[in-house]
Amino acid sequence: MGILEVKGVNKRFGGLQALGDVNLSVAENTVHAIIGPNGAGKSTLLNVLVGKLIPDSGSVMFDGQSVLGRKPYEINQLGISRVFQTPEIFAELSVFENVMIPCFAKRDGAFRMHAIGDVKHEADIHDMAAAILEDVNMIDKRHMTASSLSRGDKRRLEMAMCLVQEPRLLLLDEPTAGMARADTNNTIDLLKEIKEKRDITMAIIEHDMHVVFSLAERITVLAQGTPLVEETPENIKGHPKVREAYLGEAQV
């Protein structure tokens, strides 16, 4: 049993079968990549996992609990965090405030009315936030406004915000999309470092094969809404079905 079990998931948008009978099992403490050509249903699948879309049929179990029908914030509280294609951060707030918010979410749950105490006096929150910023080497930038960070630092900040909640499953939606090679390599290193330091499962949706083969332990290939193969990276490279699906689109 993996930590995430997707069984027989179907999703239709009008006449388009976005997901057709998707079965997927992500084992605990692995990095699992989901690849596939454009329009293969990768993003739809991700949106199902985080509760943004509800599938027409099938089941999605996380650690023995169904995630279907739960709101995104409830799914997050179960232990699933998500990194977006474009970093979703609190652009107007400072780096430190950005990290404090998930700290509050972890300590106080989805809602707590806390209107009179001063943020400055929450010592435990400050310690948590400072520790994670040390971890991702951003402690020097804690007073900067998040919108003024570089693209790579925004990504780093978003990761810190996810990690401080100590999620059991981290979902990454094309974490290096639109990045220069140097930034891509930095992100790969960051992810490797994260993986080494803690017990965490990662599911990555990615176009860039360089990223996929640097990180993934298992790879699922999706085409036209259906998983074609699930294999280790070594066995994927020369797989005839994968070549067929990509048809020279990527240099597998």
Place this chain on the structure above:
Amino acid sequence: MLGLNKKDFGLLLLVAFLAVAAPFLLNPFPESSTLSFLNAGYPALMQLFAIFAIVLIGFNILFGLTGYLSFGHAAFIGIGSYTAMWMYKLLNFNVIIAIPMAMLVTGLFALVIGWISLRRTGIYFSILTLAFAEMAYRLSYSVLTPITGGETNLSPNPAKDPMILKGEDGLTVPHLFGFDLNAKQVWELGNWSFTFEAGYYLCALFLVVSFYISIRIFRSPFGLMLRAIKSNNQRMSYTGLNTKPYMLAAFVVSGVYAGLAGGLLVAMDAQAGAERMFWTESGTIVIMAILGGVGTLLGPILGAGAIKYMEKILSSISEAQLHTWLGILPDWLENAMVYIMANFFVGHAWHLTLGLVFMLVVIFVPGGLVELGQRIATKLSRKKPDVTPAGENNPAE
């Protein structure tokens, strides 16, 4: 001090000082001078300054922190007023009952209206709040007439109303434990006359307390959550935070502030009418917020004061007044100028002046009067050569 840092405590002291010293500060010109009409130190106007400052402080918690623009806030002022009035009619004229009840009942209305309106965001939220305010306004002139008094307004009728807590010879004017809120003291100092009225100081006290609470909310974890909702609602959900109850709490808090203001209006003058809930009143609240500086602590107070001042002073300038000022000009020019100003900028036409000022502010200082003040302060400090930061990139003075 009081759980505030130095800067915030300074702001609180400033507001407290302005509130206490308003009868002096707003009366700079002696009674006999031609400029005395610029004075705003009379009780009726000072009360409005304080009361609208309270509305705006509350509105700023919603609009300034979360970015949700309520276009129906005047309805809460009306609900607060009617509630306070019914407390007079049913119980007695002691504002110690009327004002807290106004806050409580308005809070309950805000809970229901907020719960429904917050199902939508952005412009749809604004439209829903506007719809509620419009309903409240129309209903109070029609089916709700028994409760609201309709066109004749609601006012106490000591002969008929039950007033069960009034007791023998109880006061039939708003009072605080028997202390008449209309009691006033007038100081004649040379050509000046300063009026100190109990009612105004009650408003001022509520203003200072309201301001203090709003600073605490701004600095609290709750305030941080509200700013985060404004910044990125989606990230909030994916961070495991349920934004709904945070928004609803902000909506109710800001509604309660407006209810308090409604109660205070009735404490100053025992009558309540539905015109307080008309949609232009809600619009004025939005304009005050933007003019003062959205999301700043001091902005709402400045915005409320500036607009109420302009409304009273500009609209009171008469044609005769203009003739005396422009008397030194040649007759044809004088008449032309008076004609233009009287018909377009002052008296009944003062809204055009307000509109122009508002446009100028939005275009040139989008941060409102607070930003204007900050810019002037920077300019002044830059005049001293030793403070000028080297390499500052600032083209064209």
